[in-house]
Amino acid sequence: MRQAGRYLPEYRRVRERLSLLDLCKTPEAAAEVTVQPVDRLGVDAAILFADILLVAEPLGVGLTFAKGEGPVIARPVRTRDDVVRLPTVDPAEAVPFVFETVRLACRALEGRVPLIGFAGAPFTVASYLVEGGPSREFLETRRMMYANPDTWTALMERLSAFTARYLAGQIEAGADAVQLFDSWVGCLSPDAYRRHVLPFTRSVIAALPPGVPVIHFGTGTAGLLEAMRDAGGDVIGLDWRVDLAAAWSRLGPGVGVQGNLDPAVLLSERAEITRGVAAVLEGAGGRAGHIFNLGHGVLPSTPWEHVRAMVDLVHEMSRR
Amino acid sequence: MRQAGRYLPEYRRVRERLSLLDLCKTPEAAAEVTVQPVDRLGVDAAILFADILLVAEPLGVGLTFAKGEGPVIARPVRTRDDVVRLPTVDPAEAVPFVFETVRLACRALEGRVPLIGFAGAPFTVASYLVEGGPSREFLETRRMMYANPDTWTALMERLSAFTARYLAGQIEAGADAVQLFDSWVGCLSPDAYRRHVLPFTRSVIAALPPGVPVIHFGTGTAGLLEAMRDAGGDVIGLDWRVDLAAAWSRLGPGVGVQGNLDPAVLLSERAEITRGVAAVLEGAGGRAGHIFNLGHGVLPSTPWEHVRAMVDLVHEMSRR
Helix, strand or coil: CCCCCCCCHHHHHHHHHCCHHHHHCCHHHHHHHHHHHHHHHCCCCEECCCCCCHHHCCCCCCEEEECCCEEEECCCCCCHHHHHHCCCCCHHHHCHHHHHHHHHHHHHHCCCCCEEEEEECHHHHHHHHHHCCCCCCCHHHHHHHHHCHHHHHHHHHHHHHHHHHHHHHHHHHCCCEEEEEECCHHHCCHHHHHHHCHHHHHHHHHCCCCCCCEEEEECCCCCCHHHHHHHCCCEEECCCCCCHHHHHHHHCCCCEEEEEECHHHHHCCHHHHHHHHHHHHHHHCCCCCEEEEECCCCCCCCCHHHHHHHHHHHHHHHHC | CCCCCCCCHHHHHHHHHCCHHHHHCCHHHHHHHHHHHHHHHCCCCEECCCCCCHHHCCCCCCEEEECCCEEEECCCCCCHHHHHHCCCCCHHHHCHHHHHHHHHHHHHHCCCCCEEEEEECHHHHHHHHHHCCCCCCCHHHHHHHHHCHHHHHHHHHHHHHHHHHHHHHHHHHCCCEEEEEECCHHHCCHHHHHHHCHHHHHHHHHCCCCCCCEEEEECCCCCCHHHHHHHCCCEEECCCCCCHHHHHHHHCCCCEEEEEECHHHHHCCHHHHHHHHHHHHHHHCCCCCEEEEECCCCCCCCCHHHHHHHHHHHHHHHHC
């Protein structure tokens, strides 16, 4: 449940004085926001508060967050020259505030629950850079892959190198696990994924220190599960558009799964929430290696009491 | 390959004098546009030119097509009262021009290739009515399903009854096969699909006269395939985000499959197009019951020569 925040009153209070980017760059505030859902909701882990596009700012592409519209990139990366012009970025110099946030959040958590670090996967970050912002079809990205594979490869190589060091830095700062968000990779065919994404994602995961669990997540990936597993990760994160039991059976017993209640269920009432939680837990069948989660972030209009009710239900039903 | 048109010069010429809605309501012109791709591209079937939202106009919800933004519905259907207020619509009175288009197109085709009629599936039409236009997340639709299932059911019952009569009318007018476009159903969990969509889609398909093939299509449905098959259809249409061979194996030998080249491949060059076509045909393995198609409509920026090249490649490679 990323976006620890938007539906929590204490998060919105912090945002009254800090923009999204300023919040990410203020470790004390970002650590506070990271810990808030643990106190309010009783979840079993905290996830770093940050944005997957923090990397885009040091790349000099003109990142801003338009109110209510998400990220806007003023100078999209579309050509070979655009890629070559991107500076080589060292996470320790470019985003030191993220590592400081991890340190402060770990201190504030005092070992109560583990802290999950995270990064956008190379494909998803690339898709923002190429499209210039959020997209429905990711046409320019798919076009680059098919029509200019060398340009695509050059872009993915740069992003993979950064991402591996970025996650390693979070682990060094104290993150107990990391999650790789390939949020928009579900727009691809399995064939395109295996040719143009898998090698890069694999290189990121393979570069991480052993012993730290990696959760590999995407949305709309019901057609990509086996390929995502082959790219790596101890746990595959599922969105709600796939049956959990069927997905786990396709993935095999070698990986855990995380998921996958439809976040829109939390817009309804207690009976429907109970039904939804029970269905997910039933799909997992009580097997070790299941991390209950929503299939994507909490929707901004969700009453936080419904999130709390869901967490309590998961705890109660899991104990039975 | 629906949207017979946007990338064809002769289609754009027709659109210079007629808006989308006026074109649909002018059977001579709509029949002409239906036949154009057969002449230009050498495809093996024609598909009726119409819009899945033609039904929305007689419902009195204030349908317009904003330039470049797709359909806009001025008065979205969100409450029980909104649903009750919808008039009962008889296709023969509400959209007689569609049936006349089918008749004229059949005459113009002179049996050269079959004509495929079509309709939006109840879910997809409902999603437009509820959201008020195109959507990325379909949140209001999912919210209605979970939070107001009775309202949702009432809406789906009305749309299903209309859709069954609408498709039956097209068959009576001469359509050789029909395709049910559940274009946006891929936003749902398999559980929500089975509870809130399947019974209605099944009722539409079950009401059609026997002997006329039904193609049942959606996008982003890699997690829904078995449930869509259970809803009905002789052929399941696949988008590009699932491996064709794996999908067919899940569906079983009782149905055919249609698909599923990524339309973005047609934005690249001949070598990549050839590779893509070969991969789809290889996935189908020469089995009877495969209809080669794109995984969704032709993208507007596609050079028509690339579409023609693809059609020729399919014919050549299939003969081998």
